Amino acid sequence: MFAAMRGVLLSVEDLGVEFPRNGGSVRAASGVSFALGTGETVALVGESGCGKSATALALFRLVPPPGRIVSGRVVFDGTDLLPLPEEAIRRFRGAGLAWVPQEPGAALNPVLSVGSQIVDVIRAHRALSKREAWAEAVDLLGRVGIPDPAQRAREYPHQYSGGMKQRALVAMALSARPKLLVADEPTTAVDPTLKLGILDLLRSLRDERGLSILLITHDMGAVAALADRVLVMYAGRIVEEAPVQALFDDPRHPYTRGLLASVPRVDLERGLLPSIPGSVPDLAQLPPGCAFHPRCPLAQDACRAAVPPLVPDGPGRRVACPVAQAAGVRS
Ligand SMILES: Nc1ncnc2c1ncn2[C@@H]1O[C@H](COP(=O)(O)OP(=O)(O)O)[C@@H](O)[C@H]1O
């Protein structure tokens, strides 16, 4: 499962996202670079507040103002997205890259039936009659596992459970037939049994439609179930990248090791990482050098002096930790 063999669908280079705060600014993403292959599932993991959503929103040019993209290139399916005029980027949203947002409640319009919201998305991208689009909306709701979809399509979001809303959002995202689905914490708001259902759904979409998926999560169980490759983010930077099995077998960055040691019980959403003391730093007041050094059991003087670059570290791997690299750290 190597992206290079299947063609690169998305390539991100040196992406930077900033939010102004108290006269200064917060770097939610810095120097973020990665590629995603056709049909590949890449997980973007890290504690809450480390910049995962900001990175994903930047791919769609949907960073909420006054936040902004301050650097980088995003090439999707051969098109450089960041310089595009607004009307042109709108065509890519939905039909090229589709977004399953983190908050299912907020993402659905409370005064429209779920079916008609999906119809709107379908008709925004394809020349179908209302009747044809409705039939397709019902079909999509059925495919994502909503029971009795013809009836359910006429219902309003408040009549749906959390898990059903999440599925409806996946149906809506799929309705424009995207090549890449970006799912932001799709299993966070749902209970454990529904969580498995949503992961199954994403897996079958990938296998049947060759859909590419960027899975944003702090849930390492979801990563293990679905991802081909993993990007680990800390304080706005990617600190490790590896094929999923290699990451679980031999995590290299001390932060990754902490994340994996926290599986499965600890609630990373609350910023708890019991195997590593401390919590995610305030992005407005990052320590000098490696942002992880105050929590790192391996920190040395060099780690306090400069941000370590993300460098190759074995087949398909990169790591931003000179100490782990030099020591060939094993878990
Ligand atoms: N709308 C916003 N306004 C101001 N700051 C924001 C906003 N969204 C994100 N940030 C800043 O960017 C950081 C990263 O946020 P986010 O990308 O949502 O993290 P994650 O998705 O990993 O939990 C936050 O800690 C915050 O400092």
Ligand SMILES: [Mg+2]
């Ligand atoms: Mg988020």
